[in-house]
Every structure is written in C-alpha cells, then in structure tokens.
Amino acid sequence: MPRDIVRDRVTSALQDALQQASQKGQLTINSWPPIALDLPKRPEWGDLATAIAMNLASQERRAPRDVAQTILDNLDQPRAVFDHVEIAAPGFLNMTVKRDLWRNVLAQIETEGGAYGCNDLGKGRRVLVEYVSANPTGPMHIGHGRGAAVGDAVANLLRASGFDVSREYYINDAGRQVKLLGQSVYARYQQRHGRTVALPEDGYQGAYIDHLAERLHESLGTELADLPAAEAQQRCQEFAYREMMHVIREDLRTFRVTFDSWFSEASLLSSGAVTAALDELRRRDLLFDQEGASWFRSSSYGDEKDRVIRKQDGEYTYLASDIAYHRDKLQRGYDQLVDVWGADHHGYIPRMQAVVEAFGYPKDRLRVVLVQMVTLMRGGKKVEMSKRAGEFVTLREVVDEVGADVAKFFFLMRSSDRHLDFDLELAKQQSADNPVYYVQYAHARVASLVRVAESRGIAVPKPSGADLSALVDPDEFTLIRKLSAYPSVVEHSALALEPHRIVFYLQELAQLLHTFYFKHRILPPAAEGDSTDAGQFVKDATVASVKHREQLTPQVTGARLALMGQVAQVVRNGLGLLGVTAPERM
RNA sequence: GCGCCUGUAGCUCAGCGGAUAGAGCACUAGCCUCCGGAGCUAGGGGCCACAGGUUCAAAUCCUGUCAGGCGCGCCA
Numbered sequence: 001m002p003r004d005i006v007r008d009r010v011t012s013a014l015q016d017a018l019q020q021a022s023q024k025g026q027l028t029i030n031s032w033p034p035i036a037l038d039l040p041k042r043p044e045w046g047d048l049a050t051a052i053a054m055n056l057a058s059q060e061r062r063a064p065r066d067v068a069q070t071i072l073d074n075l076d077q078p079r080a081v082f083d084h085v086e087i088a089a090p091g092f093l094n095m096t097v098k099r100d101l102w103r104n105v106l107a108q109i110e111t112e113g114g115a116y117g118c119n120d121l122g123k124g125r126r127v128l129v130e131y132v133s134a135n136p137t138g139p140m141h142i143g144h145g146r147g148a149a150v151g152d153a154v155a156n157l158l159r160a161s162g163f164d165v166s167r168e169y170y171i172n173d174a175g176r177q178v179k180l181l182g183q184s185v186y187a188r189y190q191q192r193h194g195r196t197v198a199l200p201e202d203g204y205q206g207a208y209i210d211h212l213a214e215r216l217h218e219s220l221g222t223e224l225a226d227l228p229a230a231e232a233q234q235r236c237q238e239f240a241y242r243e244m245m246h247v248i249r250e251d252l253r254t255f256r257v258t259f260d261s262w263f264s265e266a267s268l269l270s271s272g273a274v275t276a277a278l279d280e281l282r283r284r285d286l287l288f289d290q291e292g293a294s295w296f297r298s299s300s301y302g303d304e305k306d307r308v309i310r311k312q313d314g315e316y317t318y319l320a321s322d323i324a325y326h327r328d329k330l331q332r333g334y335d336q337l338v339d340v341w342g343a344d345h346h347g348y349i350p351r352m353q354a355v356v357e358a359f360g361y362p363k364d365r366l367r368v369v370l371v372q373m374v375t376l377m378r379g380g381k382k383v384e385m386s387k388r389a390g391e392f393v394t395l396r397e398v399v400d401e402v403g404a405d406v407a408k409f410f411f412l413m414r415s416s417d418r419h420l421d422f423d424l425e426l427a428k429q430q431s432a433d434n435p436v437y438y439v440q441y442a443h444a445r446v447a448s449l450v451r452v453a454e455s456r457g458i459a460v461p462k463p464s465g466a467d468l469s470a471l472v473d474p475d476e477f478t479l480i481r482k483l484s485a486y487p488s489v490v491e492h493s494a495l496a497l498e499p500h501r502i503v504f505y506l507q508e509l510a511q512l513l514h515t516f517y518f519k520h521r522i523l524p525p526a527a528e529g530d531s532t533d534a535g536q537f538v539k540d541a542t543v544a545s546v547k548h549r550e551q552l553t554p555q556v557t558g559a560r561l562a563l564m565g566q567v568a569q570v571v572r573n574g575l576g577l578l579g580v581t582a583p584e585r586m
Numbered sequence: 587g588c589g590c591c592u593g594u595a596g597c598u599c600a601g602c603g604g605a606u607a608g609a610g611c612a613c614u615a616g617c618c619u620c621c622g623g624a625g626c627u628a629g630g631g632g633c634c635a636c637a638g639g640u641u642c643a644a645a646u647c648c649u650g651u652c653a654g655g656c657g658c659g660c661c662a
Contacts, residue, residue: 041605051604057642064642089605090643135662177662202661293660304589304658311660318662346590347657372591373656380597414599417591419655421598426611429624435610437624445622452621504600507609518617518626525620586624 003119003491004484005108006101010048011035013081014093017074018052026070029059039481043474046084046094047102047481054091064091102477105484106463109566117490117573122163128329129155131340132252133170136244137181139208140251141385142374142422143342145395148257149411149579150371151340153499156577161494163336169259170325173241174266175318180204181244182237186224188213189236193225206392212240251396256404256579268324274316277324278309286358296323301354301363323355330361338497343370343417369497371416377423402427405580409436412578415500435507439571440583442510445517446568447584453523453561466562470555475516476563482509486570490577499578506574513567521552522560 014035021027033055040049053068060067068087078085084096109116131151134144151167159165172178184203188210191197199205216224216239224232252258268274278294281287286297287309294310296319309320329337337356341348353363376383376393385392399407406427413435414420426434453460471477486505493501550556572582 038604041608045605049605054604054643092605094605137662172662175662291660295660308660313660315660317660342656343591344656345662349590370591418599419592423598434624438610441622441624445625448622456621500600504609511609514625515627517621518623521621523621585622 003487005104006048006097006484007037007488009081009101010037010095010097013075013078014050014052014071016076017071020074020076021070024074026074027056027060027067029056032056039485040094045088045092046086046096047477048095048097049088050093050095051091053087053093057091067091068093099472099477102480102484103463103468103471105480106468106562106566109483109569110463110562113569114573114576116569117486117577118160118162119487119491119494120162121491121494122158122161124162124164125335126164126166126333127158127336127338128166128168128332128334129158129338129340130168130170130329131155132257133172134248135172135177136241136248137177137204138206138244139247140395141392142376142395142398143371145255145398145407146374146411146416146420147340147342147371148252148255148395149408150369150416150499152257152579153408153412153502153577154338154340154369154497156579157490157494157497157499157502158338160490160577166261166334167259168261168263170263170265171245172265172318174269174321175316178237178241181240182233184209185212185216185240186229186233186236189216189224189232192217193222195225212243215239215243251394251399254404255395255399255407263325263328265321265325268321268328269316273328274320274324277327278320280327281323281358284358296351296354296358298351298354298358301357303350303354307351319351322352326352326355326366327359330356330359330365335365337366338369339366340369340371343372346370367497369416372419374411374420374422377421377425379425380423383424398422398424405440406434406436408579409439409503412499413503415498435503436580437586438514439506439510439575440580441586442513443568443571443575443582444584444586445513446564446571449522449561449564453557456523456526458523458561459558460561460565461558463562463566466558467555468559468562470553470559471563473520473550475519476560479512479516479563479567482512483566483570486574502574502577506571506578509567509571509574513564513571520560521550522564523557524552 018027018032022030032052035050035052037048037050040046053071054064056067057064065087068091071093072085072087075082075085081098081101082095083098086094088094112118129151131154132140132144132148134140140148155165155167180200180202181204183200184205187197187199187203192213216236224235227235278287281296286300288295288297292312293308295306296309297306299306307319308317309323310316326337339352349368352368353366356366357363376385376398383393395407401424402410410422410427411420427436450460471480486509489501489505493499568582575582
C-alpha cells in the first residue's frame with residue numbers, strides 16, 4: 001500500500017512480527033487482513049493504533065490482549081521504530097513512534113511536492129469518467145454544477161491514484177429533446193414575425209428561448225419565415241443546438257471544469273453504431289420483438305423487467321443509443337467506466353449494468369456515482385424554481401455570484417448521496433462561517449508568514465535545510481501526524497469515489513494550523529522592545545503561558561517555517577484535487 | 587405497491603465493525619502593544635428514528651417498522 005513513510009515502517013514492522021509469530025507456531029494462521037492504522041483520539045493512546053489483534057482474536061480463539069502480547073513479543077528491534085508500544089483496554093496496540101521518523105514525513109513531502117498524497121493503486125489502468133452530459137436544450141442548472149464538481153474531483157482523485165483517466169461529456173444531440181428545442185425556438189421566431197402559433201406541448205419556455213429566437217432573427221431576418229415548416233424547424237434546431245453547446249462550454253470553462261472528449265449521440269446513429277450494437281444483442285438472443293416493438297432482455301441480468309429499445313413507431317428509445325454508447329466505451333478498452341448521474345436516474349443502474357454484462361463484461365466494469373439534488377437557498381429561505389416554466393437559477397448565475405472556488409467547495413462539502421442545501425448568502429460571506437475561506441486562509445496565512453520572514457531577512461528553509469530536531473513541541477507533532485495521514489485519505493477517497501473526504505480532511509488540517517499559529521510564535525517579534533512581560537496583558541492564561549515561555553531560537557523558527565511550508569503544500573495538493581485554488585493572499 | 591437514497595447535538599453534517607460518538611453554525615463566557623482576528627480558547631448541549639438479531643465488540647452489519655426525498659413510460 002502506498003502511503004507515508006511512517007505508516008510504511010510501522011506496518012512492515014507489524015507484518016514481520018506476525019510473520020515471525022506464525023513461523024514460531026505462536027499464531028495458527030499465516031495470512032491476515034491488511035493492517036489498518038488509526039490516529040487515536042486521545043494523546044495517551046500514542047501516535048498510531050491498530051486493532052489487528054482484536055481482528056485476529058476470534059480466528060485464533062484467544063483473548064485479544066493475548067494476541068496483542070504475542071505480536072508485541074515478536075517485534076524485531078522495536079527501538080528502531082518505536083519509542084513505546086503498549087497494549088490497551090480491549091486489545092489495541094498503541095504505538096508511539098520515534099520522533100525522528102515523524103520528522104522524516106516533512107522531508108518526504110518536500111521531495112514529492114505536488115505529488116505527495118498520490119499513490120499507485122490504479123497501476124496505469126484506464127478509466128473513463130463521464131459526467132455532466134447535460135442536454136443541450138437549456139443552460140446548466142445548479143444540479144449540473146454539482147455533477148460537474150463531483151465528476152471533476154473524482155477524475156482528479158483517480159488520476160492521483162495512478163489511473164489513466166479520461167473525462168468525457170456525452171451530448172444528447174439526437175432524439176426528441178433537441179427536436180423540441182428546435183420547435184420551441186421556431187414557435188418564438190414565428191411569434192416575433194406576428195404569427196399566432198402555440199408553443200409545442202411540453203416545449204421549452206424561459207427567457208433563453210426568446211433570446212435564441214431573437215438572435216436567429218438578428219442573423220437571418222425573416223428568411224426562415226418563408227421556408228417550409230419542416231426545414232425552418234430544422235434550421236432552428238441546428239442553430240439553437242450550436243448556441244446552447246457554446247453556452248454550456250463557456251459555463252464549464254468559467255467553472256474551470258474540463259473534458260478530454262465530447263461524444264455525440266447523433267454520431268452513434270449516423271455511424272451505424274446503434275444498429276451494430278443491437279445486432280450484436282440480437283445475435284446473443286438478448287433482443288426480441290413483441291407487440292410491434294423491440295425489447296432488450298435486461299431481466300436476464302438482474303433488471304426487474306425487459307426494456308423497449310425500439311418503439312412501435314419505429315423510433316429508437318434513448319436506451320438504444322445508451323447501449324451503443326456504453327458498448328463503444330467498453331470497446332475503447334477502458335478497464336473501468338465511471339458514470340456520474342443525477343440521483344433521479346438511479347433506476348437506470350440495473351439496466352446499464354445489464355448492458356455491460358450483455359456485452360460480456362463484468363457488471364462492476366461500470367460504477368455509477370449518484371449525485372443527489374441541490375436546493376438553492378438564500379439567507380435560509382428556499383429559492384423557488386420551476387424547470388418547466390424555465391424559471392431557475394443557472395449554474396452561471398451562481399458561479400458569477402459566489403465564484404468557482406466557493407461553488408465547487410460547497411458542492412463537494414457533503415457526501416454526494418445526500419441532499420445539499422446551497423445557501424448563496426452563506427457562500428458569499430467572507431467570514432468564519434464560510435468553510436472555503438477557512439481552508440484557503442490556512443494557505444494564505446503561511447504564504448504571508450513567508451513574505452514577512454523574507455522581508456525581514458529571515459531564512460525560510462525547506463525541511464532538508466532546516467534543523468528539524470528543533471521540533472519538539474507536541475503541537476508540532478500533531479500537525480506532522482495529520483500531514484502523514486493525507487496519502488491514506490486520498491487513497492480511501494479514490495477507492496470510494498468520495499471527494500468529500502478530502503474536504504473534511506482539509507478542514508481539520510486547516511484547524512490544526514490556525515490553532516498552532518495562534519498558540520505558538522514562529523517568527524521573532526518585530527519590535528525591538530522587550531515583550532516578555534506581555535503576559536500581564538493577556539488574560540487567557542493557558543495560551544499566553546505557552547506562548548511566552550517558549551524559547552524562540554533561529555533553529556526553532558527555521559524548523560517551524562519548514563513545517564508550515566509543508567502544511568501549505570498539503571493544503572494546496574488537497575484543494576487541487578477538489579479543483580479549488582490555493583491563494584497566496586486573500 | 588415495488589426499488590434506491592436519507593433519519594446522529596437546536597440547525598447543517600462527518601464517522602459506516604472497535605477505546606469516553608465528532609466538526610461547523612447557533613448559544614454562553616473570554617482573547618488583538620506581537621508573524622493577517624477571514625483567527626483562537628473554554629462551556630453547555632446526544633435513548634446515533636424505533637424494535638429485534640449477528641458479534642468478544644454495533645451509530646456502523648442483518649431483519650422488520652416508522653418518517654422524509656427520489657424513481658418506477660414504447661420520456662431523457
């Protein structure tokens with residue numbers, strides 16, 4: 001398992017102990033689950049703890065404490081890694097790791113830099129992440145925004161975990177919805193020219209349709225009005241589709257979400273990919289005709305019933321192109337497909353996995369991340385929207401109002417299978433209430449510290465150039481331990497496809513940094529005047545006493561600056577995974 | 587009716603087999619002669635929806651019930 005050097009050393013020490021005990025016949029089994037290491041909640045429980053003895057106890061038919069003792073007895077040269085190991089209450093092994101080992105974490109971060117936290121889990125396997133894929137029939141709404149943020153972060157996480165990631169947007173440019181868009185625009189266009197025509201049933205409304213008709217009129221005048229309806233409508237559709245795609249691309253660019261490829265549904269129809277896919281299903285006896293329609297036998301693969309792919313009127317359903325699309329993705333040779341969908345599509349998971357199996361792939365080749373709905377709030381009050389009437393707040397409006405960083409962070413703040421309340425007022429506040437600034441401020445604060453140090457001619461060393469033995473305070477090691485946990489947070493976050501774990505980690509890390517900053521001095525006071533008696537001005541005894549008791553030598557300053565620099569590095573890396581910037585000043 | 591998601595502090599949510607269940611907000615009381623107070627310290631506040639079960643160990647796994655959301659189309 002790729003992780004930080006401390007966990008590497010500790011797990012291999014434990015592995016060796018288990019191995020030895022097993023060889024000596026002190027343990028009956030010779031294989032065991034991966035050893036999980038936790039950061040204990042209480043300082044007296046050491047730096048790292050493992051429950052491995054308790055996990056093995058039942059198989060060994062022995063008391064957990066007994067197993068723990070056996071492991072402890074077989075630790076080879078414990079002094080090389082540990083200061084202290086003890087067995088606690090139910091059978092935990094509580095370990096206090098040598099401080100020099102912890103200090104090495106800083107050097108590791110320095111060496112790896114922006115790559116710190118990355119791992120090799122994916123081993124170069126190819127994965128295609130498909131997300132957003134909003135219909136080009138209107139501007140993106142806030143739900144698409146959450147999907148974009150989640151998809152982008154998931155792709156980043158997978159890439160950081162050694163996968164070869166491609167990002168794709170599937171454009172629904174065929175079928176009823178774009179046709180309806182064309183009809184809606186055509187109707188408005190005609191209305192502009194004084195004709196009384198009704199909007200198509202279920203047609204698109206909203207101001208953007210009017211704008212499209214207006215733009216069309218500006219560029220073509222009355223030209224379309226004289227054309228036969230079918231042709232005019234087709235022209236309207238093409239125009240509106242192009243415009244909407246342009247808007248969507250622009251909005252995504254503003255949101256700083258990018259794709260490697262844009263895949264057109266229409267291309268599947270024109271290239272014959274749809275018929276080819278259906279032919280293959282028919283050959284496999286997974287397609288049959290009944291009641292004048294064609295059906296996919298998805299129930300053979302666990303779907304609750306078979307699905308129509310070609311209607312009585314001869315038109316394909318969307319499922320037909322989705323079948324062809326996923327077949328295409330599989331044939332492109334990806335080892336893993338990840339689809340990010342709105343949670344209202346959850347009912348389609350069984351049938352899409354049936355598709356994957358139907359083409360001879362294991363169904364977990366496709367993983368679906370469901371993203372729950374977003375409720376837009378303003379000062380605690382729900383913002384009412386009606387998609388039917390075209391009255392909704394667009395992603396663009398939200399991003400323009402609060403900024404891409406804040407919007408992304410908010411979208412990723414909750415686990416994606418939970419509903420999200422997005423409060424615009426809270427998002428706009430530049431205060432402690434706003435968690436985005438809290439994390440970004442940690443980064444800016446370090447940057448500021450460095451600026452001040454440099455302006456005073458104080459050297460700002462890297463860990464390799466600092467005397468890290470000057471780090472002795474428990475608060476310093478609390479920070480280092482947190483930094484060392486980052487790689488495993490990334491790993492678990494990637495495996496679970498859950499970017500929100502990174503958000504929580506960063507909030508905790510930022511908190512430790514702010515606490516440290518407040519409690520300890522890093523640079524010597526600027527003023528020449530003696531401030532050692534400042535205690536009388538500071539009423540908060542606990543904090544003040546620590547702060548003024550400390551001997552701030554140049555070594556301590558240098559080591560702490562080196563430490564702060566690595567905290568900033570990890571904040572930057574984490575925010576990078578979320579697609580959020582780490583500002584130097586705010 | 588069936589399926590999926592969710593019920594954890596007043597509110598918004600982490601935790602998803604392990605030690606006395608955490609954070610932010612809100613509330614209360616404090617902290618700027620000093621590296622950015624967009625910050626910090628302390629405090630109160632919990633039958634982890636309910637009931638059974640599995641386990642040495644359950645907020646976490648299983649079953650059932652209740653509540654909320656979302657789906658259940660020859661729409662996408």
